Amino acid sequence: MTASPFSPEEVARIRADFPILARTVRDGAPLVYLDSGATSHKPVQVLDAERDFYERLNSAPHRGAHALSEEATAAYEGARERIAGFIGAAAQDVVFTKNATEALNLVAYAFSGSPHPGIPGSERFALGAGDEVLVTEMEHHANLVPWQELCRRTGATLRWIPVTDEGRLDLSDLDSLLTERTKVVAVVHASNVLGTLNPVDELVERAHAVDALVVLDACQSVPHLGVDVEALGVDFLAFSGHKMFGPSGIGVLWGRRELLEAMPPFLTGGSMIETVRMEASTYAPPPQRFEAGVPMTAQAIGLAAAVDYIDALGIERIHAHELALTERLLAGLAARPWVTVVGPTDLESRGGTVAFVVDDVHAHDVGQVLDGSGVAVRVGHHCAWPLHRRFKVAATTRASFAAYNTVGEVDALLDALDTVPEIFGDPRLRGAS
Amino acid sequence: MDLYQELILEHSKRPQHAGLREPFEAEVHHVNPTCGDEVTLRLHIVGEGPTAVVEDVSYDALGCSISMASVSILAEETIGHPLSEALTTFEAMKAMLTSKGEDPGDEEVIGDGVALAGVARYPARVKCALLGWMAFTDALHQSGHRVAVTGTDPEEGTP
Ligand SMILES: Cc1ncc(COP(=O)(O)O)c(C=O)c1O
Numbered sequence: 236m237t238a239s240p241f242s243p244e245e246v247a248r249i250r251a252d253f254p255i256l257a258r259t260v261r262d263g264a265p266l267v268y269l270d271s272g273a274t275s276h277k278p279v280q281v282l283d284a285e286r287d288f289y290e291r292l293n294s295a296p297h298r299g300a301h302a303l304s305e306e307a308t309a310a311y312e313g314a315r316e317r318i319a320g321f322i323g324a325a326a327q328d329v330v331f332t333k334n335a336t337e338a339l340n341l342v343a344y345a346f347s348g349s350p351h352p353g354i355p356g357s358e359r360f361a362l363g364a365g366d367e368v369l370v371t372e373m374e375h376h377a378n379l380v381p382w383q384e385l386c387r388r389t390g391a392t393l394r395w396i397p398v399t400d401e402g403r404l405d406l407s408d409l410d411s412l413l414t415e416r417t418k419v420v421a422v423v424h425a426s427n428v429l430g431t432l433n434p435v436d437e438l439v440e441r442a443h444a445v446d447a448l449v450v451l452d453a454c455q456s457v458p459h460l461g462v463d464v465e466a467l468g469v470d471f472l473a474f475s476g477h478k479m480f481g482p483s484g485i486g487v488l489w490g491r492r493e494l495l496e497a498m499p500p501f502l503t504g505g506s507m508i509e510t511v512r513m514e515a516s517t518y519a520p521p522p523q524r525f526e527a528g529v530p531m532t533a534q535a536i537g538l539a540a541a542v543d544y545i546d547a548l549g550i551e552r553i554h555a556h557e558l559a560l561t562e563r564l565l566a567g568l569a570a571r572p573w574v575t576v577v578g579p580t581d582l583e584s585r586g587g588t589v590a591f592v593v594d595d596v597h598a599h600d601v602g603q604v605l606d607g608s609g610v611a612v613r614v615g616h617h618c619a620w621p622l623h624r625r626f627k628v629a630a631t632t633r634a635s636f637a638a639y640n641t642v643g644e645v646d647a648l649l650d651a652l653d654t655v656p657e658i659f660g661d662p663r664l665r666g667a668s
Numbered sequence: 669m670d671l672y673q674e675l676i677l678e679h680s681k682r683p684q685h686a687g688l689r690e691p692f693e694a695e696v697h698h699v700n701p702t703c704g705d706e707v708t709l710r711l712h713i714v715g716e717g718p719t720a721v722v723e724d725v726s727y728d729a730l731g732c733s734i735s736m737a738s739v740s741i742l743a744e745e746t747i748g749h750p751l752s753e754a755l756t757t758f759e760a761m762k763a764m765l766t767s768k769g770e771d772p773g774d775e776e777v778i779g780d781g782v783a784l785a786g787v788a789r790y791p792a793r794v795k796c797a798l799l800g801w802m803a804f805t806d807a808l809h810q811s812g813h814r815v816a817v818t819g820t821d822p823e824e825g826t827p
Binding site for chain 1: 702705730
């Protein structure tokens with residue numbers, strides 16, 4: 236790793252771009268926001284970009300020939316180009332959705348029991364009994380439930396790659412899980428609970444060897460690592476804007492062009508058609524085919540500004556910074572024998588997400604105590620319930636980092652954590668004093 | 669933290685009347701989908717109408733200290749009490765928990781339940797405290813006891 240973490244002065248400058256970080260919570264405690272994995276905060280640059288759109292350009296893109304609409308169209312398509320460039324893609328292969336969940340559903344919905352009569356090549360998306368969809372035990376519900384539903388609709392079988400005690404994919408049985416029957420492999424790039432980075436190269440190679448398509452949930456990787464769709468070699472990739480300093484209400488689906496062209500639409504209506512007659516309609520080419528209705532123009536423009544912001548910081552430095560914080564947190568947790576980390580405890584193939592449990596204390600209670608000190612973490616199953624079952628825990632506490640987090644905030648978390656056993660330790664022992 | 673009263677910690681560490689027992693007329697399973705807390709609750713009622721008595725509430729619960737304490741207090745405050753009284757306790761608990769901190773709770777009516785008053789100031793935790801009670805009223809419905817119960821919708825009552 237050549238990039239260096241941000242210096243304290245640099246972090247201070249970054250923090251100044253995020254107005255919300257200056258606020259206090261509860262009884263005046265400074266906000267220590269360690270929940271960027273759920274959603275990140277937004278810098279003024281992004282807020283300004285959205286506001287500027289509404290103040291100067293507001294109109295419906297791709298509809299009408301008046302000056303504003305033309306300018307809005309240019310801004311919207313310019314945002315697409317910018318965001319596509321960020322992941323090494325061509326603009327026409329990038330579809331805007333409302334979030335990653337919708338993007339993943341869009342792909343899952345393209346598969347059905349029979350080809351679409353009006354769309355050449357859609358046989359590729361016809362599934363039936365005997366076909367299989369392979370997911371993993373660490374998927375977010377957004378990359379699990381749509382595939383369960385697909386299997387229910389088509390009679391295909393859902394299978395999954397198990398997770399090891401260390402929180403990594405157990406590929407030892409991959410030969411029997413990934414076979415000629417497998418049509419889709421849907422996998423998360425960076426786990427939103429464990430922090431694990433999955434071996435995409437290997438999975439892509441194995442999947443493509445049997446002609447299966449690879450759908451990558453890149454929600455927790457695009458904001459934190461350099462992601463290049465061509466280098467990854469996957470067939471589809473989905474992420475959300477709100478986890479990467481962008482606005483809520485915008486997500487991205489990238490797909491290989493020939494696949495997007497062979498896919499039926501998900502949502503239908505205005506803007507996605509080619510011709511419409513009372514009897515039937517034909518559809519626009521991608522990406523418009525998948526963008527029914529007036530799109531989230533301001534959000535796309537805001538996300539493009541977020542991408543500019545990330546590029547200005549440097550994604551390698553963001554990753555290095557988050558890993559440095561992760562290292563400090565992992566070391567701090569390791570020094571507390573009453574805490575168990577769920578997920579890799581070293582920095583090997585890892586992102587800046589750390590989930591843990593405290594002996595005999597429910598995560599909800601841990602989170603409540605931390606919140607009392609202004610430390611915002613996520614508690615619960617983080618939309619990965621099967622993964623929590625796998626580790627036989629009802630819930631975990633999760634800290635997740637972004638570029639604006641400081642070493643002091645890691646220490647604030649650890650300090651607040653030390654009050655947990657003080658509060659919840661066995662009352663008989665506590666009563667002894 | 670003022671939320672974690674000694675009584676709550678005691679109940680959550682040593683839940684009263686825990687475990688599933690026979691006989692029972694209804695068994696329900698409720699979960700809190702946001703955090704995965706679960707409770708399986710059995711209800712045994714003796715008698716009919718105005719003379720009905722809550723003979724037993726038995727349960728198997730997995731959850732945070734607030735939900736554990738709440739179901740423990742529920743069992744303590746309802747077992748052996750007339751059904752009508754148990755329902756009054758439920759109404760008083762619910763009123764307190766959804767009062768956003770306005771209603772401190774009446775110890776005469778809800779007993780140890782007053783220790784949960786602080787929960788009302790944390791909207792995200794109100795569901796935890798109501799989980800067992802929602803299971804209780806659901807079990808009551810399923811047992812076929814015809815008593816006017818309000819607020820059996822688990823969504824209702826949470827801000
Ligand atoms: C790994 C992963 N996949 C999918 C999602 C779903 O993202 P969204 O809720 O923005 O659609 C999230 C975040 O919640 C996530 O962390």
